[in-house]
Structures are given as C-alpha cells and as structure tokens.
Amino acid sequence: MTGRSLSPALAFGVAAAGIGLFSVMDAVMKTLVLAIGVYNAMFWRSLVNVGLGAAAWRLGRSGQPSARAIRLHLLRGGVTTLMALLFFWGLARVPMAQAIALTYIAPILALLLAAVALGERVGRRVAFASLAAFGGVIVVVIGQSRGAATGGDRWGVAAILASAVLYAINLVIARVQAQAASPGEITFFQSGVTALLLALAAPWLATMPAGAAWGQLVIAACLSTASLLLLAWAYAHGDTGFLATSEYTSFVYAAVLGWAVFGERVSGWTLAGAAIIVAACLHAARRRDIGDSAVIGAAT
Template identity: 70%
Template sequence: MADPLTSGRSVSPALAFGIAAGGIGLFSIMDAFMKSLVLGIGVYNALFWRTMIGAGFGAVVWRGSGGGWPSRRAMRLHLARGCVTAAMATLFFWGLARVPMAQAIALTYIAPLLALLLGAWVLHERVGPRVVVASAVAFGGVLVVLAAQSRMALGPEALHGSVAILVSAVLYAVNLVIARVQAQAARPQEIAFFQSSVVTLLLACAAPWFLVVPGADSWPKLVIGAALGTSSLLLLAWAYAHGDTGYLATTEYTSFIYAAVLGFVVFGERVSLVTLAGAGLIVAACLYAARCRDIAGAGVEAAA
C-alpha cells in the first residue's frame, strides 16, 4: 500500500483543498493579532516572541508524534524554507502595520500566480499560455490596488508598506514551492517544529540590538498568535503533502474575506470599491490561470 505522505495521492483533491483553506483561515486570524502586536511592540519583537512560542508548541506536537531527527534532505529543506520565511514574514508584518489588512492581503495574491510559474520551473508542473495573460491582468490588479491607496491618502508610509508586502509576496511564492517539496520529505509535525525553530534562531542573531521583553498585556496575544500559526502550519503541511502547488495555492483567496472583516472590526479599516476591484482582477487572473487541474498536475514524482 502506498505511503500517503510520500505519494500525496491517497486523498481527494477536495479534502486537501479544504484542509488548506482551513489553514489559511487560521493564518488570517493570526495576522490580526500580529498587526496589533507590531503596532504595540514592533515587528522584530512581535515576530521573535511569537515564533519562539510557536517553536515550543511545535516541539510538543513533534515529540508527541514520535519525534525523530530529519533526514539530510529534509533538513536542507527546513533550513531553506526557514530562511525564506524569516525574510518573508518580517517584510509582510512590517508592511501590514502600515497598510489596511484587506489591501495588504490583496497585494499578496500575486503569490499563487508566481507559484504556478515557479512550480513549472522547479517542480515541472505544467502551465499553459494562459499564465501569460493572467500575469498581465494580475499586474493590472496590483496597480488598481495601489491606486486605491493613493485615493485613500494613506501617506508615504503606506506606499513603503505596500512595496514590502509585494516583495514578501514574491518570497511567499518561493515558500509555496518549497512547501510542496518539503511536504514530500517530512511529516507535518516535523515541518511545523523545524520551520519555527529555524526562523527563531535566525531572528535571535539580532537579539542583542533589538530584543525587548514585552509587557504583560502582549503575552496573551503572542500565545494565541503562536498557537494559530502552529495550527496553520500543520494543516498546510498536510494539505501540500496531498495536493498540487498551483491547485492548493488558490485557497489564498479566502483570506481576503477574513482580512476585510477583521480589519473593519478590530482596526476600523474600510475596504474601498477600488480595492475590491483590484483584488477581483488579481483573483480572476489567478483562477483563470489555474482553471484546469492539468496545469499543476505534473512533476510531483520528480520533486519527491
């Protein structure tokens, strides 16, 4: 009988999609906690303490599942994804503190389209000529979202935040591709623990200059944020072990609803019609590119 972890084919695509969507939902809620923390204690301390707590949660889950040291291949992937995640998360949360949540999430939607292109290059997953058209439309959507920002007169800080989020989205596309390969080499519990641990160690290098112990009011948010982040990693790692990169990457679009609602309820942020239009263009472009399963169906065995 085939090993479901390595084959990634023993469950239905719909189940993998649903699990990935659940992971994105938890991550979106974590974003709201992180935005509040970044505004209160800064991006470095919010990210360091949340990730360190998350590594602790991950260690409990990993040891409870039997532990075991990763293979050399898996460790290389853990290190690679951890490095990408550290840069990606720092840029994203720095930008999120300066940009409304819904607008920030809309800008990250270029990541699934980039993941399709990277999946074709690295994993040999098939893509069609429609990706070229979709890329142009998605780029237009990004310009519309940025235009919404200028109409809202959010100031230069928001522009800088948007640029940081766009760079983070490029790194997130790389993250998605590594996640697909990583999920074929390691179990979800191992991935959740080692990714958080690698990011924590990288951030710790800057501790002598930036580390501050948060006040008592920040710790509940840090713990909840860490629990949400670890749970999301477990769900996404499982999903990417059982589905194709381009197909599962479309679950990202559910996060816009969370961002719009949480941004309004928690931070009083309103979503403009222009932002909605831009997000719609990006989502439509990505769905058009990913409409047929066969664009993401090849090369899985080659990546394993």
C-alpha cells in the same frame, strides 16, 4: 508513507482554512508590531512556536528527519524568517486589505517557479483562475487609489512586495518539503530555525514584553502553528500551482479583519474585487485532472 488518491477540492479546502488562521494571526501580529515592534513580536512568538511545534512533532511520531529534510528545513526557515520580518514591518504601515492585495503577486510567481523547478503542469483552469484573481486585485488597487488616505507608506509597500517574492519561493519549497517530512516536523523545524536566526540579534534588540502582550503572543503562536500544520498537510496532497490559488481567499479575511479590528473601511471597489477573487478560487477548486492523475503519499 502510504499512497492514496485524495480529492483536490479537499486539499484546497484545508489550504484555505490554513490561510484563514494565518489571516487572523496577521491581525494579532499587526497589533503586536504597533505595540512592541516587529523584532520583538517575531522573536517572542517564535519561542512560543518552538514549544508548540515540538509537541506537534512528538504527537506525530514521525521519527528522525533525513539529511535532505534538514536541508529543506534550514532553507525554508531562512526564507520565511526574512519574509515574515518584511511583511509584518510593512503591515504595520499599510492597511490590511491593501497589504494582502500586494502579496498576490506571490501565487502568480509560484505558478511559474513550480513549473520551472518542479516540472508541475499548469493547466488552463488554474492559469485562468490565477489571472482572473489577479484582475480582482487590480480592481481593489484602483478603488483604493481613488479613495482618501489609503495610499500607505511607500517603504511599507516596498517591504510587502519584497516579502511577496520570498513567499513565492516559500510556496515552492513547501511542496518539496511536504514530501520529505511530516507536518509536525515541518512546524517544529520552521519555528526553530526562525527562533535561532532571530536570537542572533537578541542581545541588542530583545526586550521583555509587558504582561498584556504575552496573551496576544501565545494566541498568535497557536494560530500560526495550526496554520502551518494545515498547510503542510495540504501541500503534501496537492500541486503547488493549484493550491497557490487558495492564497487569494486571504483578501476576504483581511478586508473583514481590517474593518472589524482597525476600522479600515471596505469600499465597493474592494467588495467587487473580492468577489472576483473568490469566484476565481472556486473555479480553480473544480479542477478534476489533478486528483485523477496524481497519487500522493500521505505524510503521516
């Protein structure tokens, strides 16, 4: 691992690109969950992910994982498995834009968890940007409450909120994990742990998908693997609190995909909230002191 200084804006841009790929994957997974159920969509996609992750790990030539890295892989794999099941189950019952808005409690929680667990400094610019972005989410929620047929399923909302809490924990673990393992190794073990946990219920819940669903499963697996690689690299080169603000860009992706794929309308309130969120993220990306004060070890 070679230490070198990198621009915080570069790490932010890579993280935002990873979030974008995850957002496209969310749209594909929502289609799959509606067609074959949350368990089968998650289980069969995870099996494809294991193969893609193994290839990424081999190409990365990172060697054998340390005992510490394995513990982190198991911990994050368990957290993300439950997180994903809750999120995709809720996503099938709630419009994409509303679902993503609800998850924005995660970056706020991640800021606090990173400060407590990792001792990371939460600067004024990042704290202000997070609060401003959360304000944008409130604007969206108010607008949706004034519209028709946008309330969503109560259980779906509860599942997404629970998933958001787990996602905040996942963000903090990702920061520690990225310093202990390469992106390829992280991708493989996260997929492997998820596949093993889901396989425990396979004798009772697994059913073979129809031919058309396999193409979507492969696309979803490729998108999630590429996203994990980008996010693992980004979190190896930037502070959790800073990169957590990149999560807010997912609302823009969700609003566009929800409208284009599922016919979910984007109101003026939604656009106003999205504008606030994007402005807050750009404000956070201008932060300079992270790059000046931190020398991050490259995970390759």
